[in-house]
Amino acid sequence: MEKINFLEKIKEPIFYITNDVAxxxxxxxxxxxxxxxxLDDHPLVDYLEKAGVKVFCLERVLKQKNRIFRSTGKIxxxxxxxxxIKKESSGETPQILFFKxxxxxDLICKKFGFNRLGNPSPLNRIFEDKISFYDLCRQEGLxxxxxxxxxxxxxxxxxxxxxxxGLPFVVQFGRGWAGSTTFFVNNENEFAELRRxxxxxxxxxxxxxxxxxxxxxxxxxxxxxLTSPPAMQIPSFPNWTSLAAAxxxxxxxxxxxxxxxxxIDALTEKVGRLMAEKGYRGFFxxxxxxxxxxxRIFLSENNAxxxxxxxxxxxxxxxxxxxxxxxxxxxxxxxxxxxxDLKEAESLSYxxxxxxxxxxxxxxxxxxxxxxxxxxxxxxxxxxxxxLTLKRKDYSFFPLADKExxxxxxxxxxxxxxxxxxxxxxxxxxxxxxxxxxDPSVFVMVKQVKSLLMLEKC
Numbered sequence: 001m002e003k004i005n006f007l008e009k010i011k012e013p014i015f016y017i018t019n020d021v022a023x024x025x026x027x028x029x030x031x032x033x034x035x036x037x038x039l040d041d042h043p044l045v046d047y048l049e050k051a052g053v054k055v056f057c058l059e060r061v062l063k064q065k066n067r068i069f070r071s072t073g074k075i076x077x078x079x080x081x082x083x084x085i086k087k088e089s090s091g092e093t094p095q096i097l098f099f100k101x102x103x104x105x106d107l108i109c110k111k112f113g114f115n116r117l118g119n120p121s122p123l124n125r126i127f128e129d130k131i132s133f134y135d136l137c138r139q140e141g142l143x144x145x146x147x148x149x150x151x152x153x154x155x156x157x158x159x160x161x162x163x164x165x166g167l168p169f170v171v172q173f174g175r176g177w178a179g180s181t182t183f184f185v186n187n188e189n190e191f192a193e194l195r196r197x198x199x200x201x202x203x204x205x206x207x208x209x210x211x212x213x214x215x216x217x218x219x220x221x222x223x224x225x226l227t228s229p230p231a232m233q234i235p236s237f238p239n240w241t242s243l244a245a246a247x248x249x250x251x252x253x254x255x256x257x258x259x260x261x262x263x264i265d266a267l268t269e270k271v272g273r274l275m276a277e278k279g280y281r282g283f284f285x286x287x288x289x290x291x292x293x294x295x296r297i298f299l300s301e302n303n304a305x306x307x308x309x310x311x312x313x314x315x316x317x318x319x320x321x322x323x324x325x326x327x328x329x330x331x332x333x334x335x336x337x338x339x340x341d342l343k344e345a346e347s348l349s350y351x352x353x354x355x356x357x358x359x360x361x362x363x364x365x366x367x368x369x370x371x372x373x374x375x376x377x378x379x380x381x382x383x384x385x386x387x388l389t390l391k392r393k394d395y396s397f398f399p400l401a402d403k404e405x406x407x408x409x410x411x412x413x414x415x416x417x418x419x420x421x422x423x424x425x426x427x428x429x430x431x432x433x434x435x436x437x438x439d440p441s442v443f444v445m446v447k448q449v450k451s452l453l454m455l456e457k458c
Contacts, residue, residue, distance in 0.1 A: 073104025
């Protein structure tokens with residue numbers, strides 16, 4: 001039987017570089033020499049250190065907040081971070097783990113002889129860029145919404161575009177995050193405004209697919225495409241984001257039935273094979289659209305990297321595997337092993353495990369930055385009689401008892417830019433029914449957290 005402690009064979013130090021310390025949560029109890037290097041000072045740093053996890057918080061060392069641009073490339077290039085990596089490596093080759101690839105990370109790793117536990121940024125862009133991924137899917141005959149690639153200045157007029165794709169139709173830029181460069185065009189004025197602002201930016205114009213959004217995490221490891229159970233994306237809610245195209249978290253299971261699950265698996269396998277042909281390895285996540293009217297599944301986006309859901313999904317998997325007494329590795333572990341020279345790892349197999357849980361993300365929906373004047377203690381809470389009660393200060397999402405939730409929010413003194421995360425709620429149950437939140441208490445929780453934060457417009 002494959003033991004979960006196989007990761008103890010990794011003797012080199014692993015450094016997860018991140019703005020938010022919570023992004024580094026997942027494998028910290030399975031790796032012998034794991035470090036989280038974060039920018040933001042946050043109470044979770046204390047919780048992790050108390051639990052024995054090695055954390056280097058740049059803002060805490062500098063005794064400054066909101067001074068350094070929130071970028072992994074900026075963090076890893078800081079002299080104090082480089083000094084910490086060198087000191088903690090003790091002559092071993094540092095292994096650098098990160099959320100999003102960048103040319104700066106590539107440069108620093110090459111310059112200092114670090115091993116990058118992720119794909120180079122040019123390879124990431126081939127698949128993550130919405131325009132190039134859409135083009136690739138069309139070339140390979142993979143299902144995508146009907147559309148075209150153009151520049152807005154060269155696109156047909158509103159009437160002709162609406163005739164082709166109906167209303168609303170969708171305009172997307174190649175790059176963007178959390179729905180920030182996706183526009184649902186409902187009328188001529190909206191289209192004219194986009195053309196005026198962005199005449200020469202390459203865009204994808206497609207039909208709008210009415211339905212649900214799904215995600216599927218996967219990993220290319222030892223010539224195989226490992227696929228996880230799909231999740232349903234939590235749709236945009238006005239109190240949690242200002243962007244119609246944004247999602248506000250995810251729920252496992254997706255509850256789409258075995259036939260649709262099998263279809264998503266097959267599409268994920270096909271995309272993974274195409275990626276592997278170009279040298280891609282490790283973690284990636286695909287977004288899908290499941291159309292209400294026809295039941296057809298369309299590929300939407302490719303997050304060719306560790307995904308936003310990876311920390312939550314990793315903890316869900318570990319909890320489920322422990323409950324089954326199945327000594328297997330979670331999907332993120334195979335990402336690490338894809339970039340490490342451990343030949344014996346190639347014989348390991350991934351056990352796809354059914355998991356259940358929900359993660360809600362609420363963001364700054366204002367047009368200006370918000371300053372956190374109050375404070376909120378992250379941890380495990382109960383919610384009773386319209387009131388949140390802190391049960392324990394804990395960085396880990398699980399285990400959660402019935403009626404318990406895990407909550408975190410931006411730290412006191414933090415500046416939160418528009419559409420940046422304010423906080424998160426994690427539950428050990430499903431919260432979606434017919435695309436709506438079936439537990440009204442979560443809206444009250446968000447309201448109470450924001451009230452305690454005393455958010456002030458800047």
